[in-house]
Amino acid sequence: MTGRVVLALAGAAALAFPLVAPTYHTLLMLPFMAYGVVLLGLNLLFGYSGLVSFGHALFIGVGAYAGAFLTGRVGVRHLEAMVLVAVVLGALVAMPVGALCVRYVKIYFGMLTLAFGMLFYTFLLKFYRLTGGDEGMPVLRPFLLGRDLGAIPKTDYLAGPYYYYCLAVLVVAAICMWRIVHSPFGLCLKTIRDNPVKAESLGVSVTRYRWYAFVISAMYAAAGGALLGPPTGNVDPTLAYWTHSGNLVFMTLLGGFGSFFGPLLGAFAFIYLQDFVMSVVPYWRLIFGAILAIIVIFAPAGLMGLFTRRRPAEVSRG
Amino acid sequence: MTQHVVNVVMSGVFHAAILFLVAAGLQVVFGVQKIFNLACGSFYALGAYVGVSAVQAFTDAGGPPWLFVLPLAAAGLAVGAVGVIVERGLLRFVYDRDETFQLLLTFALILMMEDAIRLTWGTAPRSTSALYLVYGQVRILGAIVPVYNLIVIGASLAIALGIGWLLTRTAFGRIIRATADNREMAEALGVDMRRVYAKVFTLGTALGTLGGALVIPATAAMSEMGIELIVEAFAVVVIGGLGSMRGAFVGALIVGVLRSVAISVYPELEMLLIYLIVIAVLVLRPRGLFGGAAA
Amino acid sequence: MILQAEGVRKFYGEFCALDGVSLAIKPGEFVSIIGPNGAGKSTLINVLTGVLRPSAGTVRFKGRDIRGIGPVALARLGMARSFQLVQIFPDLSVLETLQAAVVSRLGHGTRLFASLRRDREVQEGALEVAELFGLSEKRHALAKELPQGDKKLLDVASAFALRPEIILLDEPTSGVSTADKTGIMEILVAASRRIGLKAIIQVEHDMDIVFGYSDRIIALHQGRVLADATPAEIQADERVVDMVIGRKQFSGRPT
Numbered sequence: 001m002t003g004r005v006v007l008a009l010a011g012a013a014a015l016a017f018p019l020v021a022p023t024y025h026t027l028l029m030l031p032f033m034a035y036g037v038v039l040l041g042l043n044l045l046f047g048y049s050g051l052v053s054f055g056h057a058l059f060i061g062v063g064a065y066a067g068a069f070l071t072g073r074v075g076v077r078h079l080e081a082m083v084l085v086a087v088v089l090g091a092l093v094a095m096p097v098g099a100l101c102v103r104y105v106k107i108y109f110g111m112l113t114l115a116f117g118m119l120f121y122t123f124l125l126k127f128y129r130l131t132g133g134d135e136g137m138p139v140l141r142p143f144l145l146g147r148d149l150g151a152i153p154k155t156d157y158l159a160g161p162y163y164y165y166c167l168a169v170l171v172v173a174a175i176c177m178w179r180i181v182h183s184p185f186g187l188c189l190k191t192i193r194d195n196p197v198k199a200e201s202l203g204v205s206v207t208r209y210r211w212y213a214f215v216i217s218a219m220y221a222a223a224g225g226a227l228l229g230p231p232t233g234n235v236d237p238t239l240a241y242w243t244h245s246g247n248l249v250f251m252t253l254l255g256g257f258g259s260f261f262g263p264l265l266g267a268f269a270f271i272y273l274q275d276f277v278m279s280v281v282p283y284w285r286l287i288f289g290a291i292l293a294i295i296v297i298f299a300p301a302g303l304m305g306l307f308t309r310r311r312p313a314e315v316s317r318g
Numbered sequence: 319m320t321q322h323v324v325n326v327v328m329s330g331v332f333h334a335a336i337l338f339l340v341a342a343g344l345q346v347v348f349g350v351q352k353i354f355n356l357a358c359g360s361f362y363a364l365g366a367y368v369g370v371s372a373v374q375a376f377t378d379a380g381g382p383p384w385l386f387v388l389p390l391a392a393a394g395l396a397v398g399a400v401g402v403i404v405e406r407g408l409l410r411f412v413y414d415r416d417e418t419f420q421l422l423l424t425f426a427l428i429l430m431m432e433d434a435i436r437l438t439w440g441t442a443p444r445s446t447s448a449l450y451l452v453y454g455q456v457r458i459l460g461a462i463v464p465v466y467n468l469i470v471i472g473a474s475l476a477i478a479l480g481i482g483w484l485l486t487r488t489a490f491g492r493i494i495r496a497t498a499d500n501r502e503m504a505e506a507l508g509v510d511m512r513r514v515y516a517k518v519f520t521l522g523t524a525l526g527t528l529g530g531a532l533v534i535p536a537t538a539a540m541s542e543m544g545i546e547l548i549v550e551a552f553a554v555v556v557i558g559g560l561g562s563m564r565g566a567f568v569g570a571l572i573v574g575v576l577r578s579v580a581i582s583v584y585p586e587l588e589m590l591l592i593y594l595i596v597i598a599v600l601v602l603r604p605r606g607l608f609g610g611a612a613a
Numbered sequence: 614m615i616l617q618a619e620g621v622r623k624f625y626g627e628f629c630a631l632d633g634v635s636l637a638i639k640p641g642e643f644v645s646i647i648g649p650n651g652a653g654k655s656t657l658i659n660v661l662t663g664v665l666r667p668s669a670g671t672v673r674f675k676g677r678d679i680r681g682i683g684p685v686a687l688a689r690l691g692m693a694r695s696f697q698l699v700q701i702f703p704d705l706s707v708l709e710t711l712q713a714a715v716v717s718r719l720g721h722g723t724r725l726f727a728s729l730r731r732d733r734e735v736q737e738g739a740l741e742v743a744e745l746f747g748l749s750e751k752r753h754a755l756a757k758e759l760p761q762g763d764k765k766l767l768d769v770a771s772a773f774a775l776r777p778e779i780i781l782l783d784e785p786t787s788g789v790s791t792a793d794k795t796g797i798m799e800i801l802v803a804a805s806r807r808i809g810l811k812a813i814i815q816v817e818h819d820m821d822i823v824f825g826y827s828d829r830i831i832a833l834h835q836g837r838v839l840a841d842a843t844p845a846e847i848q849a850d851e852r853v854v855d856m857v858i859g860r861k862q863f864s865g866r867p868t
Contacts, residue, residue, distance in 0.1 A: 052418045052421065052422075100597075100601055104600070104604065106417050106418070107354055107417055107421070107560075108600060108604055110354075110421065111552065111556060111596075111600060112597065112600045112601075114549070114552065115553075115556075115593050115596045115597050115600065116593075116597065118549055118589070118593055119590065119593040119594065119597070122588070122589050122590045122593065123590065126585075126586040126587075126588070126590065127586065176726070179725070179726045179727075179728070180725050180726065182728060182729055182730070183724055183725050183726060183727050183728065183729055184712075184716040184721040184722055184724045184727060184729050184732060184735060185722055185723060185724055185725045186729070187709060187712060187713050187716055187729055188713060188716060188717070188722045190702070190704070190705060190709075190713075191702055191705065191713045194702035194703055194704055194705060195700055195701065195702050195703070197696075197700055198696075198700040198701065198702060198768075198771075199702075199713075200683070200684040200685050200688075201684045201688065201693070201694055201696075201700070201772070202688060202693075202713060202714045202717050202771060202772075202775060203684075203685055203688030203689055203714075203717040203718070203775065204685070204713070204717050204722065205685045209722075212723075216725075242549065243428075243545060246425045246428075249422065249425075250422070250425070250426075253422060283433040283436065283437060284433075285429040285430065285432050285433040286429070286430050286432075286433035286434060286437070288429055289426045289427065289428070289429030289430030289431075289432075289433070290426070290430060291426075292422065292423075292425065292426035292429065293408060293423055293426040293427070293430070296412060296415075296419050296422050296423045296426065297408075297411045297412060297423070300415075300419060
């Protein structure tokens, strides 16, 4: 029951945070929540289906730019629309890309996803008339629940209503993912991760389920991407760069892949650690690289593994 | 017209010569250790920066400019020794792990090396561009080509032949091919894997650092050069086929020249075309031109 | 005729693994395939289960051509199999393994938001099979922690959970102690009756088991069917006894 207690405490803390914490830290929670949504989805692909994508940031880009387009070019400022359109677009892009990619495994899957990710990045970068090139596109302050809050100063908006909106999205996303993971569908995913040959002999099509996982995780990534835009007010092509995808995998591993809350923990740790390290020394990559190396070598189950001492599924070469 | 074509082709071949070195390093490591070294770009960058510093030191000490390519290449090769440290100190801990973790470890290496380079050399680009034309230029079919480019192309060709000779004529080469083919059997025959892995990985990094060093007079050493190069190198090995030296050679030529053509025709295309080809290759013929069995 | 193979040939490059194998399985039969190692038994099983496409010949299940259709399609058609090298889901529990099979059978695999725990049909279906195979007590144990015999049982049980019409067992008692072998076979037979299985085909080395349970025995040698007859006829067939069983040793005990 300690799990539930921790969850309740975390929930209460999240709710109270903007009221008690300094604004700076509250604002830091915003990318954490956005990445939280992304990682909830990525975990389905990485943790539950065993596929490492080096192009997942593509879908973050799709979601972010969808939001920018809607507010800037089309004039639709409702965050609900932004998230919805992002999710739909993410799914539409993921379906053909996924259909192609899931037929391959391990390194070939990684390479294909990397190629697609970089393809999108190049598209965002080079077709500047459409996308704003390397400067990116601005994202105008969205309306929340139909209310135009343009009168409120930016930080108050972000640390207040926007914060709670993102929190709500994160909670909804988490509940949906929880149900997915504990559904008959989720069980089938676990089978294809554990033993694809046996899964197929039981009538579970490995490529089909991987495809489902791919598309769902892309939808989550797009939703997270839509949430990433408003705080900075700008989206740019680096969102889709392959190292961004690498960081996502890093975050998942940091928190503990294959566990439900691990990725959320990983996003939290990554964002805060990055902020902390950067304030002390500019060489955060050196430290993060070392952390990743340490995790890979000594603690592959990530932070969750340290807390719960559960081994992740099949860490060694099978 | 011919002048333009020759320019495009020659600059493409020059780029291919550099790409080949990095890709060859990737291939030999993948072929033997089955690890895709994402950090090959970082070693390339390292070689570039070390090369610049070496040339700087050389000219500062009064060395004749027309000899600059010697300290450049020597430094590039020498810093490849860092591969031993990386292999023994980091990589060997994950040999028995899932590919994913090996890949992630090389990603960690990228992060660490990027900042290590930044720490040592700062963020401003470094170059030796003044020395680029020290060997003058040559007219080929109406186009003007720096002699330095020809030197590098020649050197790369020589190295390609050297690698070929190494693989087919020496005992070490035989061991490499045997291990790439069937690791368990090679081990059973008494091959000491630890030494082979250390040597192979170092060879791989040395090729990468050399490539980085040699490109320096033509471009500046910049902090993103590693991350950008890895994508090209990856395109080379996909098209050429994972683990194949011939693949590295042909793949490098294809990517180098195609990129040059794309830039001259429609600059927006540049890497776009390459990525499309990579995707097409992965889908239609995953093992590339010369690779072994696919996914 | 529920399963029929005619003139099946399979080449691996130059090597001929199956050289014109024909067989026919009727509903209600328990057929054993025997033969020395290298006789082509595994290849035959893989061809019969649609994993391998034969180089020549036909394979029909309930009249449908099933050459190379793959395990997923075959499972939906009503054929299941177990594996020689036991295949389990290491990190799933016994119950979850069986649930997965039932989910697949009932087509609940696309229910994303339904609760697995509250899926009555799946829970009952899985528990039923667990009971049939005597795994109820261990149903929460992780598959990788089971003793070898139970792993085998789970492999077979999950195949049974698909309620197939025909099942192929690849050495169901290999790696299991002699004492447990009959136990497994009895469970198998009882389970088959319960779920209305129409035919069982097994590859088996243990002659006691073969002779104790088969209606018909097919002896394979160097890719060809040497004999296809009742146990009594096989016993009397010198060629089979000679080469497959071993003349001197045959006294009902396996070599």
